[in-house]
Amino acid sequence: MLSDRTNDPDVLQAPDPYPESDGIPKVVPPLPRENQRAQNLPWRTAFSWLRAGWSDLWNHPIPSLLYGIGVFVVSLAIVWAMFLFNYEYALFPALAGFMVVGPMIANGLYEKSRMIEAGEKPSYLRMAFVRPKSGAQAWFMGVMLLGLLMLWLRAAVLIWALFFGINPFPGTDEILPMLFTTPTGWALLLVGGSVGALFAAFSFAISVFAVPMLLEERTDALSALGISMATVWNNLPVMIAWGTIVLGLFVLSVATAFIGLIVIFPLLGHGTWHAYRALRPVDRQHGDSERMFIRPA
Numbered sequence: 001m002l003s004d005r006t007n008d009p010d011v012l013q014a015p016d017p018y019p020e021s022d023g024i025p026k027v028v029p030p031l032p033r034e035n036q037r038a039q040n041l042p043w044r045t046a047f048s049w050l051r052a053g054w055s056d057l058w059n060h061p062i063p064s065l066l067y068g069i070g071v072f073v074v075s076l077a078i079v080w081a082m083f084l085f086n087y088e089y090a091l092f093p094a095l096a097g098f099m100v101v102g103p104m105i106a107n108g109l110y111e112k113s114r115m116i117e118a119g120e121k122p123s124y125l126r127m128a129f130v131r132p133k134s135g136a137q138a139w140f141m142g143v144m145l146l147g148l149l150m151l152w153l154r155a156a157v158l159i160w161a162l163f164f165g166i167n168p169f170p171g172t173d174e175i176l177p178m179l180f181t182t183p184t185g186w187a188l189l190l191v192g193g194s195v196g197a198l199f200a201a202f203s204f205a206i207s208v209f210a211v212p213m214l215l216e217e218r219t220d221a222l223s224a225l226g227i228s229m230a231t232v233w234n235n236l237p238v239m240i241a242w243g244t245i246v247l248g249l250f251v252l253s254v255a256t257a258f259i260g261l262i263v264i265f266p267l268l269g270h271g272t273w274h275a276y277r278a279l280r281p282v283d284r285q286h287g288d289s290e291r292m293f294i295r296p297a
Contacts, residue, residue, distance in 0.1 A: 038234040039279050046241035049278065053271030056113045057263070063124040064266035067108055072261045079258075089175075093156035095254060096196045097149045099247070100203040102265075103211045104142045107132070109269025110212050110276075117277075134214040134224075141214055141221040145207060152199045159195060163188040204243055205232040212276040231279050242275055 057064050075098075082088055108127035115122050132138040163184050179185035209231050210224035217224075232239045246268055253260035 041235060041238045041278065043237040043241040045238050045278065046245055046275075049242065049271045049274045050245060050267070052274040053113075053267050053269070056116055056270035056273075057266050059116055060112075060122045063112060063122050063127050064109065064270070065262060066124055067127060067269075068262035068264075068266045071105065071265045072258050075258045075261060089160070090153060090156070093153050093196075096156075096200065097152050099200050099250065100149045100152060100207075101142075101145050102250075102268075103207040103272065104145050106265070106269035106272065107138070107211060107215060109266055110215050110273045113270045113273035114216065130215065132215045133218045134220065137219065137221045137224075138211075138214040141207070141210060141224065144221065144225075145203065148199070148203055152196070155195060155199070156192065159188065159192045163191075200247075201243075204246075205229045208232065208239075208242075208272060209276050209280060212273055213280070216276075227280075235279055238279075242271075245271075 078094070079091065082091055082094065107130050111127050111130045112122045115126070164178075179189055206225045206229050209228035210221070213219055213224040213227065214221065219227075249260075249264045249268060253264045
């Protein structure tokens with residue numbers, strides 16, 4: 001007769017993989033992963049980008065200064081046309097909207113900084129006729145920024161109508177006293193400034209690195225937009241500092257009747273390229289895994 005030896009203490013038994021006393025297996029948190037977007041740069045790094053932009057500006061300065069003169073002339077022409085055709089009511093929103101499309105206009109300045117980085121001699125023709133690696137996707141990005149500009153201009157008109165009704169624009173000689181000496185004007189400045197700040201922050205986040213990406217990398221506009229926003233979000237201290245510098249220098253340019261754009265616009269364009277290189281170095285570009293539509297060749 002076979003004996004039952006399962007309870008014999010001398011017989012070694014395998015441990016039960018599902019002991020009743022343990023119940024449900026423990027939930028283990030995932031292993032920590034490195035944040036590929038965060039570079040953990042101090043906010044003061046923004047000034048080093050400005051210094052690097054200044055260096056690029058004066059490295060073969062003629063193409064950069066010609067670029068700045070072109071932006072200055074076009075800006076004056078647009079303002080003159082707005083007064084000529086009685087669109088001066090949109091002057092302030094248009095000035096704010098310049099911050100929306102500015103990164104796209106600076107494409108040639110990014111190209112010059114890229115040429116200097118590669119040890120090539122800068123050429124104004126190559127700056128004026130940039131050929132982005134992403135091809136038509138760069139144009140698509142420009143269309144999206146123009147659409148955002150149109151949306152902001154429409155929002156500005158609606159905000160004006162909300163506070164002052166559907167009345168003819170009083171003219172530039174009366175608008176300033178209305179804005180700064182009446183409670184309605186103060187409320188308009190508060191609401192309009194808040195909405196404008198949201199538009200400016202959003203456009204800055206989606207375009208500050210997207211446009212250089214489309215120039216330097218083979219990608220699509222939507223991927224570049226998302227990566228740019230993620231990079232800004234994960235490097236907020238230094239990007240807030242850089243955005244403040246950009247805003248302050250732009251206000252200075254407007255205060256000088258746009259003359260300051262001749263130097264300031266190229267300076268900021270070159271500085272933005274160095275910001276892109278600092279926060280998105282070549283070894284952090286993961287290619288295929290980051291793309292949404294276009295796969296690098």
